[in-house]
Amino acid sequence: MSKPTALIRNNLVALHETEGIGWLTIQRIFNAAAMEDAQARREADWRDLGLTPKQIAALMKNLQPDVADSRMTRYERSGIKVLTILDRKYPRRLRQIARAPWVIYYVGRLELAARPSVGIVGTRLATSYGRRVAEDLSAACSAQGLTIVSGLARGIDTAAHVGALNKAGGTVAVLATPVNICYPAENKHLYREIGEKGLLISETPPGTSLHPGLFPLRNRIIAGLSLGVVVVEAAEGSGALITAEDATKANRDIFVVPGPITSPRSRGGMLLLRQGAKPVLDEEDILEEYRKHLTKSNDIQFDPKNILHAGDPLLHLTPDETSIYNILLDQPRSIEELAAESGMTFGLLHSVLLSLLIKRRIHQQPGSVYNVL
Amino acid sequence: MSKPTALIRNNLVALHETEGIGWLTIQRIFNAAAMEDAQARREADWRDLGLTPKQIAALMKNLQPDVADSRMTRYERSGIKVLTILDRKYPRRLRQIARAPWVIYYVGRLELAARPSVGIVGTRLATSYGRRVAEDLSAACSAQGLTIVSGLARGIDTAAHVGALNKAGGTVAVLATPVNICYPAENKHLYREIGEKGLLISETPPGTSLHPGLFPLRNRIIAGLSLGVVVVEAAEGSGALITAEDATKANRDIFVVPGPITSPRSRGGMLLLRQGAKPVLDEEDILEEYRKHLTKSNDIQFDPKNILHAGDPLLHLTPDETSIYNILLDQPRSIEELAAESGMTFGLLHSVLLSLLIKRRIHQQPGSVYNVL
Structure with missing residues (x-):
């Protein structure tokens, strides 16, 4: 069988969930071949790998089989599913980005993460123009089978999810909070609907409290899951521009919906336009790039073959x-x-x-x- | 002396001013070497060159030396100057376009036609956004020494002239009406100011009544005089798009000021953006293209050497x-x-x-x- 051993998988989750252990540390542990026999490692081994005493204590607890089991049982009861980067079902496009998440948590239809999709992102302080355009574009793209990925934030993100939710392509919300927490609270209803009809994804382990550093991490996942990213309204310095930057690094297409050049809310997106992003006048500007991905059924079912092709x-x-x-x-x-x-x-x-x-x-x-x- | 003979020049003006004789007919007459000895030609010669009896009668009258003299005296009294394409002072950039006007009439500072300049054009039915942007961009470009060319129409054209008029680069109004007629009448004050501080140009002989066919002809002159054309607001099918098309044919740069994609008034310009026009976020997007043209004084005086370089x-x-x-x-x-x-x-x-x-x-x-x- 081709699944990685359950042991390695569990140890990877334990490492990922240990507070203070970041992406690079996990890579170092992998490279030191300490992932498989993590339980057998002693405190001195972990110290040699750069962990602090506090991290070591937390990790050694996390690695205990009964702790791991009760964690998985808890997730199962809450309807939370866990995927590691070594799992076959891990979203293929996400695997391609720099520092792909070691572990993701999700609720809902994982097959949406394998579908042709675009991210639609923008400012939380959206104008009515921005909200209207985000919702209309999102609905029109989703109706043609393109899945819409966004971040469940106020403003543009919310409008993008609302537009796509009940259309053929559906929607994926990538959260900075753990996948079982809705933020902002005002989106509770939308959050629940996406969990039922769409897909909620987060890299943040359940139980982690929200901190600002989680948002840029979330943005790279939006870019990673998408074939392209559409910036609807973004002031200079907006988080949506970080998503666009991640998308550029991941070799994704960048689209910008133009707006009045006198609007500070549009300025950030317009700077991307200046740098050569593709202007979006209507959904056709997006759809025409991905027509070949949409030729099959508009609502293909999950098939592991779509997740990873060896010849990719x-x-x-x-x-x-x-x-x-x-x-x-x-x-x-x-x-x-x-x-x-x-x-x-x-x-x-x-x-x-x-x-x-x-x-x-x-x-x-x-x-x-x-x-x- | 290098001036073409006054006779050829006068005959060219007489031909240009004869109703019904178009650009191609004048080219045919030139090619038949009939320009120089036009006075000696008989009715049958002109018939052979494709003129109708009515055109021939009008032309033969126009060619009479006393008629030509009184015409020139009349122009002189009204402050109207006349240039043919064979004249040294004829604007160099205008000479480069397809079907360059055989004759132009002007009032004001001809040296402005030799300066680095951009056309700023757009809809007559401008929004307050469009008018504001046109005036601000025009003022900012003119302040840096770029001359602003436009068509004196309502809306965007008017805003563009107003912005540039009292700045270093000044402004050129290309009219569809004869150069001594202000259209629309509401721009009378602006028209007079441009005649004093700027330059009024028209291809249309004085005395010609305004008809719709004159507007597209005017647009090609705006494109011809400019290094690039900036479209501020233009609905689909707008005359400003014809100017942009002329500008493309004349190998000029095309700039578009983005606007809301939900505004039909912006749609035409946005289609140019889709085709690869350069988006303008502020005056720098325009100025950076022409910095090398502006390195000298911001207010260079007229010098025939600037009009035509033999090695161009x-x-x-x-x-x-x-x-x-x-x-x-x-x-x-x-x-x-x-x-x-x-x-x-x-x-x-x-x-x-x-x-x-x-x-x-x-x-x-x-x-x-x-x-x-």
Whole structure:
């Protein structure tokens, strides 16, 4: 079977949920091959990996099998599902971005994350012009089968979700809060509806309290899930521009709905226009870019084949990855055998193996033995 | 002296002012070498050149020296100046466009037509947003030395002239009416001010009554005089879009001030944006394109050298033109000698000579003898 061992998956979730342990630390732990045998590691091992005593105490508690079990039971009861980057169902496009979330939590129809989709984002302090345009564009795109991704914030985000919710493409709300918390509270009704008909996603572990640093992290997920990002109204310095920047880095299309050049609320988006973003006059400007993605059914059902294609050009292998992959094509190898055959240092080898795991080209068996998928 | 003979110049004006004789007919007459000896031509000659009896009667009257003299005296008394395309002072950029006017009439500071300039155009039914933006942009560009060209119409044109009038770059109004008629009448005060501080230009002979066909002709002159054209507000089908189209044909830059996508008044400009026009957020988007033209004084005085440079790359010679030019470099030749030496047909030769005259590379002496300038 091609699922990563439940143990590695559980340990990854435990690490992700330990307060103070960030993305880079988890990568370091992966590279040190400490993910599989995390339970066997001692305090000194974790200290060597850069963790503070407080983090170590919290992690060691989190790693205990009974704690992990009760966590999963709690999630199950609340209807929260958990996916790690090593899971087959993890959204394919999200896998492609820099610092893809190790773990995501979701409620609702995961298949929406595999559909052709665009992010529609903008200011919370939207004008009536901005809200109207966001809702109309979103409804028109969703009616043609394009899923609308946004951040459930006030203003443009809310209008975008409302427009798409009951149309063919549906809508995905990416939250900065844990997936079981609605913020802002005024969107409670919308939040519940998206949980039922759409998809709620968050990288933030349940129980985490909201802090401003979570919003930029949320923005990169909106960009990651989308083929392109549409900025409707955004002042200079708006969070929507961070989403657009993330989208540019992730090689996504950037669209801007023009507005009056005298409106400070439009200024940020207009600066993107100056930099070459595509102006949107109506939904056709968006739809024409993704027509080929929409040729099939407007309401395709979930199919794991849509999540990840081994031949996906965006998941190309580097020369190092190719050389390790070719060794494993012959037969499964332990990490020591791979080091001997490839001549790579353990540091490089671990990072290459992690990358191949994330790209779902190899599988890690117990005892640090790897085989191709 | 390098001025074309006064006779040819007068005959060209007489032809241009004869009702029903259009641009192509004048070109045909030029090509038939009938411009110089027009007074000597008989009715049958003109019939052969495609003129109707009515046109012939009017033309023969117009060609009479006393009629021509009284015309010029009348213009002089009204402060109207006349330029033909064969004149040295004829605006250089206007010379470059397809179907450049054979004759223009002007009142005011002709040197403004030689300055770096942009057209600012848009709908007569402007919104307060459009008027405000047009006036502010125009003032800001003119303050930096860019001359603003527009059409004196209601709405955007008016705002553009008002913004630029008292700034360094000044303003040029291109009229569809004769240059001594103000249309619309409500702009009388502005018209008078532009005549004093700026420049009024028209291709339409004094005495011609206004008809709708004159407006598109006016638009090509706005485009021709400008380095680029800025569309502020224009509904679909607006005359400003014709100006933009003329500007594209003349290889000028096209700028669009974005507006709300829900405003039909902005729709036409926004379609240009979709086609790749440059969005204007503020005057810098325009000025940055023409900084090199503005490096000298912001208020340069008229200098014929600024009007036409013999080495102007836009006035490149074709191979046929080069071969005739090279023959004339040796010594002046009659048209018969040129035909014999070049082996060209008289039809081709006339069109090559006309082109060289318009490009001001050669000069026509009495008796159809040509010499290089």
